[in-house]
Amino acid sequence: MVSKKDKVVELENAVVRFAGDSGDGMQLTGSLFSDSTAFAGNDFATFPDYPAEIRAPQGTVAGVSGFQIHFGSSDIHTSGDLADVLVAMNPASLKANVKWITTNAVIIVDTDAFTEKNLIKAGYKTNPLKDGTLSGHTVIEAPITTLTKEAVKNLNIDNKSAQKSKNMFALGMVFYMFNRDYKKTFEFFEQKFKSNPLVVKANKQVLTAGYNYADTIEVFSRTYKIIPAPLSKGLYRNVTGNLATSWGLLAAAERSGRKLFLGSYPITPASEILQELSKHKQFGAIAFQAEDEIAGIVSSIGASYTGAMAVTSTSGPGLSLKSEAIGLAVMTELPLVIVNVQRGGPSTGLPTKSEQSDLMQALYGRNGEAPVIVMAAQSSADCFFSAYEAAKLAMEHMTPVILLTDGSLANGSEVFKIPDVGEMPPIKPPIVKANDPDYKPYKRDPEKLSRPWALPGTEGLRHRIGGLEKENITGNVSQDPMNHQKMSEIREEKVERVMNYIPELEVVGEEEGELLVVGWGGTYGVMLTTIEEMRKEGKKISLAHFKHIKPLPKNTEDVLKRFKKILVCEINLGQFVNYLRMSFPGITFDQFNKIQGLPFMVSELKEKFNEYLND
């Protein structure tokens, strides 16, 4: 018999997907596995996949909640295409996820849940564990519910409570499979259930039981190890996009010396920003939950007028409601960050799914000529840096900034190297000193064209602003035709000049050649992974990925002109590609679009790119 040690296989990376009923605690299981992955020193990215309903009917495919993690010994930029390991807590979760696994995956199922009733609920006519449909996969059938109950028998807890920890049994099995240490997870139990020692004990016992079960019955013909990723020296943590966005905003407030004010209304998938910022009164941050989306942004404009670093957060339908108020911020030239966590639209659309379809709305969805800076965060961790930069640009250039993130970035997580806030670029808002004799409300900075920020309460700077057209320099109400033309042009020019304050566009791969693939925002990770893999295979292909959309980086045209073919990939029907066509009419752009509420997969991008290369 081979000893366990001999059966350890070293892998470069792996994808694990936990799936169960939406009450089964799959998100927690996933995040505990993520924590242990971090502890093991791997790089990783995660993505939760959950239904729009809080508790859809139990046992049905509609009620399945999933959590996927991709981890490895090198840079990980995506949550992975297909899972190598699937944990399915019931028939419905198997049914919903079997199409998202590799052809020779390991499937762990709780056989106790595969009752006739549950099979019918999931829509199975025959039992998939018996009818051969899973051939090719390694199916590990474990009576998880029974074993869980058994594991806590000594604790005298009721059946229902005991069953609640069956997800920890499954987690224990996966820990064994990947040779994980469960010390961190135990620490978590002790923290989380501090007030209930019985629950701590139960969870510990169940997790250990799962681990030992996997070991004892030798269900796994081998176990796996993934060596630590070569992360550079520093302190790390796991972060979701919404958390990173909130922290980036707090960092910007601290560095600018302004108090953060968030006016917001709950909306999926942006609510975590409101929730997170409401926790940080110790930094003087105010999170005001308004009566609606409009009051959210308008209260922020009020706060901005007084000198706060003002933010409003929302998702697509909310951005629609805020349109008129964004115009007010444009006209009053006040700094404001508008975070739009994009989701599937139009209307209520797909609230828990991701899309990139609010780009045109961000660019143009207002009455009048109402230019704003538009940026798009490129990964969950990048949300931190993008939010920081959005706030910096808003305050230094005295303009609203729309920061686009999306459901995938917002709820997905990845490894985040914790920066020193003190070493981030300084933020210097143009605040006017009391009694400045030269002060005029719309007198502009000659370089940036920004107007000065005069705060109520300051002596000698009393002035009125508002939504009516302003006379340049004095800021008085003006209906003069030539002034309106001038002011319209200045507002546009002010935003365009931001080009001089943002980084140039970088190309991954050769600086010129046959094929340049282009993307923006949340597709960065998957596109980069695809390009890196294809380049390793010897393919000549380059990537230009945009974070700054309005204005575009200064060198955009130069970069685009150096390639024979350009393929623009987006999770919509082609919004950025049309913006590029409009901006650079002399250049031909092809497009690749997907709009299914799902992110791109490396495999589908590769296939498309190869088509182009072989053309």
Place this chain on the structure above:
Amino acid sequence: MADTIDTKKLNLTKEDFESDQMVKWCPGCGDHAILRSVENVFPELGILPENFVVVSGIGCSSRFPYYVNTYGIHGIHGRAAALATGIKLANPKLSVWMITGDGDSMAIGGNHFIHIARRNPDVNILLFNNKIYGLTKGQYSPTTPKGQKTKSSPQGTFERPFNPGTLAIGARASFFARVVDTNPKMMTEVFMEAAKYHGTSIVEVLQNCVIFNNKIHSLITSRETKDDNQIFLRAGEPMIFGKDRDKGLMMDEKGLRVVKLGEDGITEKDLLVHNPFEEDTGIHTMLCEMMPPDYPAALGVIRSVKTETLEDTVWNTIEYEQKNSPLKSVNDLLRTGNTWEVDEEPGKNGKKRK
């Protein structure tokens, strides 16, 4: 939180608050008189001119900020309450005045109006009620009496109007007052009360639109009829009105009743005594509902109940958290919770990061 009213006199005058902008309301519009009263009140409050912010939405009344020399924002339609709330929360030291109309606050801004009343930030709201849309030239508003013919109701309106007072009190407003634009002294007195009140003070000004709804309040305001159709309420005083001050208000099982002093043996002692500080909304609501010809319209401070303000609650929490939170900087926050250290540069354990 320090009171926003600084008691020390600053030797300010009306002129300190007059802006250099031409006032563009129609001649004869009630707004002119309201502006003059506000300019009389501001210098008397002991607040430095730079600590006032006047905000508004859209409508004739909402041009107001341009005409007072303070800080000011002319916002968008209906949203002044949200602007005011953001301003007051972000900087509680400012004296915030919100100017709005019946269209701005009762229709498009109805939602914000009820929520500012509920939240109670220390904002002074002057609600100009002329029962018509003036700036858009004469359509009916949510306060237009049912059946009135306007540009958008040629057969008369089909809708029941709001009563701003009962709407406000129903939304838990702690301070509500009503004045007429024809009585500068009354306006000045009540605006002072509103300014001193720590919380959201809503003052409904029965204001005349000389072009599109002329004389809409004339029963209450005209020299010939006003004495019998208005009652000015003062805390602690019996509710007496009428040209000869011979009428009063009593409460019986059917509610409020107009009585004549001397008739049926009724004396002053039988009349209701006004108590704006009463928590119970019952009588205040009834007073708001009174309208001619059956009742006199109630004027003066109808309700003034002590309630903690939104900004005091928020800033007290901030103060507490700043004192007690272990997190002193964002760097602390980023390093709290589940973190891990990589203490060797890559390369030492084989691979190098790309």
